[in-house]
Amino acid sequence: MSAEVITVVCQCGHRFRVKSAAIGRQVKCPKCKTACDVVAPPTPVAPKTESAVRDPAGIPVVKGDKQLPPRWQGDVPDFSGLASKKTAPPSSPTGTVPNIVVSEDQPAASSPADLETAKAAEESTGTGQSTGTGQSTGTGQSKEAGGTSDVPDFSTEELSVEPEPEAAAAVTPPVNPYTAAQPMASSETSLSSLPQERKYPMLELIRKLYFVLAWLILGLAILYTLVVPLIGMTQEGMMGLLTGLLTAVPILIASAVWSATLLAAAEVIKLFLDIQSNTLATANAVQSR
Structure with missing residues (x-):
């Protein structure tokens, strides 16, 4: 705080200043006469430096330092042999994938020449980075080339739609009402015995x-x-x-x-x-x- 003065904001929106001796007390707003609590301002926290970062044993750990503490050196197994067993990155259709090296610490360019150099380096590694981000699907592409891919093929193909079988129309033979019930002929008389007139x-x-x-x-x-x-x-x-x-x-x-x-x-x-x-x-x- 400056000159031991604290700014208090009332509920009505009025701002006024009080002395630091009033922290923890209530003061009245000179505008609306409402009691306001005086709260101490938050204390700024100093940022931690690299030297302040320590491991659980109290040994300082510096960013980028690959040296392990003495107490951990004997317990860490040797994984150097795994590097030779790593599979090579899949080959791209247009050629081999360039080796991508990403540096942890790059100095900031301070001149236009340095900016152009950095931009050219990014462009030269742009193709490798774009293929590098797709390494998760690279294995799938190589499997597809070898014929052992588990990814289904969603390519559009012409679907052969079988024609629906047409419902066979019920063909009913024409029934003549005169021959069906024989309304004009009795049991003794057939149609053949009817006169012409x-x-x-x-x-x-x-x-x-x-x-x-x-x-x-x-x-x-x-x-x-x-x-x-x-x-x-x-x-x-x-x-x-x-x-x-x-x-x-x-x-x-x-x-x-x-x-x-x-x-x-x-x-x-x-x-x-x-x-x-x-x-x-x-x-x-x-x-x-």
Whole structure:
């Protein structure tokens, strides 16, 4: 601390200074009058030097010193023979991998010439470093070259997709409703005994009679409507004409209704005969298959 003065920061954000004698006490903020604790500032810790680093036995250890303490020299086995058993680094496709030597201590370049020299050295070892970082996969590459690699091949290949078998369409033979249940033939009668055409002479006669009678009634009603008013006018004048019209018009309407009913009955008989004829023609067509 400088001049035994400590800076205190209040909760309201106001900064004020107090003497070091107030450490551990509470002082009031001159702005908001809130009690603030006075804490001693942290004491800076001096950085450890190389000479201050010691081993558990108290022997100084200097960075970069490869000399072991005397108490450890007799217990360390000799691993010098392992250096000759190390496998050589895998060869790169373009040539041999250059020997990479990384120095522990490199002096900082103090001039532009030294910077250029250091940059050229880094570029010359750049290829080796890039392959050096991939030494973990180098063994895998050499195994792939030898055919003993355990790494799966993820190269894209054309996949042969087998076509899905098409579902065989259910082919159902056409079933004829007439031959399946034989609706038109009984147990005693087969389709071969069906006639080529059926005749209904009475129905044909009634249909014709209805047709003729309908037009006859309608024609007589029209004739009555024309003749009766004329006869009445010649005998009694306008009074006879009016009486004839009042008599003939209702008869004409009733005759038209009856004629339409008879024509409809004739058409119904014709409809039934056509249905029967078409049914028989269909049955004969099925028989011929």
